[in-house]
Amino acid sequence: MMELDYSPLLISLKTSLLAVIITACLGVAAARLAMRSGKRVQWLLDVFFTFPLVLPPTVIGFLLLILFGRHSFPGKILAALGTTVIFSWPATVIASVVVSFPLMYRAAKGAFEQVDPHYIWAARTLGLTETRIFFRILVPLAWPGLISGAILAFARALGEFGATLMIAGNIPKVTQTIPLAIYFANAAGKDEIAIRWTGIILIISLIVLGILNYFSAREKDRTRGRRS
Numbered sequence: 001m002m003e004l005d006y007s008p009l010l011i012s013l014k015t016s017l018l019a020v021i022i023t024a025c026l027g028v029a030a031a032r033l034a035m036r037s038g039k040r041v042q043w044l045l046d047v048f049f050t051f052p053l054v055l056p057p058t059v060i061g062f063l064l065l066i067l068f069g070r071h072s073f074p075g076k077i078l079a080a081l082g083t084t085v086i087f088s089w090p091a092t093v094i095a096s097v098v099v100s101f102p103l104m105y106r107a108a109k110g111a112f113e114q115v116d117p118h119y120i121w122a123a124r125t126l127g128l129t130e131t132r133i134f135f136r137i138l139v140p141l142a143w144p145g146l147i148s149g150a151i152l153a154f155a156r157a158l159g160e161f162g163a164t165l166m167i168a169g170n171i172p173k174v175t176q177t178i179p180l181a182i183y184f185a186n187a188a189g190k191d192e193i194a195i196r197w198t199g200i201i202l203i204i205s206l207i208v209l210g211i212l213n214y215f216s217a218r219e220k221d222r223t224r225g226r227r228s
Contacts, residue, residue, distance in 0.1 A: 004196055007173045008181040011092070015177060016157040019096035020104075023153045026097075027104030028146065032134060034105075035112055046109075050102040060098055061166025068094075068167070091168035092175050096157035103156055107149025111142035144215050151212045155205065 034045040052060055068085045069075045078084055085091050115138055123133045139146070161179040168175040170184055178201050185194040 004193060005172070008176050008178045008197065009200065011089070011173075011175070012158055012177040012179075015089070015092045015096055016154050019093050019100060019157040020150050020154040022093070022097050023100050023104045023157070024146070024150045027101055027149065027153070028108045028139075030101075030105050031108035031112055032138075034109060036130075049105045052098055053102045057099060057160065057162025058166055061095060061163035064091075064094060064098065064163065064167045086167060087169045087171065087175065089168070089174055092160075092164050092177060095163035095167050096160050099160050099163055100153035100156040104149045104153040107152060108142070108146055111145025111149070112138055114145065115141045148212055148215045151208060151215065155208045155212075158201070158204065158208075 030045070030049050034042045034049070037045060065086065066072060067074060068078070068091075070079060070084075075084070075086075085094065119137050119141070120133060123137055128136070159179060160177070161183065164175070164177060165180060170176050170180045176184075178197055182194050182197045182201075185191075185197065
């Protein structure tokens with residue numbers, strides 16, 4: 001039996017966890033911004049924030065290459081600082097954030113829309129600021145949906161392949177995630193390693209799916225309870 005290098009597992013988990021933290025913060029903020037905007041602006045924000053869902057991952061990776069390349073404005077700033085993002089571990093995080101963000105945004109927006117607006121109106125009548133309303137009313141009432149969105153974002157980040165390959169490459173012990181390890185093991189004829197990595201990611205995916213179903217059931221129970 002061939003010895004398995006577990007660095008892709010550690011890189012995948014580390015990347016996905018950091019990506020979902022960033023995605024959760026950005027997605028919740030974007031959802032709140034969209035809800036406080038007018039209908040036309042909200043429509044434009046929906047299109048902009050969910051656009052990565054309809055783009056092939058390789059296209060996303062190519063656009064990120066252009067954005068962070070040496071000749072771009074961000075690339076020149078990074079070069080002046082003596083660093084680069086391309087073909088580094090931070091690039092895997094960036095790719096994961098971009099592809100998982102739309103899922104978190106849509107989940108957060110949907111969770112906020114399920115909150116009874118009468119609670120918001122009552123809080124405003126009592127003189128609460130929008131910030132306190134957000135943290136003391138919206139987030140506590142919408143948290144099952146927010147957790148579900150974060151879990152979906154984690155699963156998407158864990159399975160990211162195309163954008164990661166384009167912007168981060170396949171560098172063992174640096175940017176090689178589980179999907180990359182499976183692809184290149186199969187390409188090299190190391191089917192045993194590919195099968196073992198496939199089994200590992202299947203187990204992780206089943207665990208994530210079980211957690212997602214649990215929180216989805218909690219959200220449905222809370223919705224029924226508010227309607228009864």
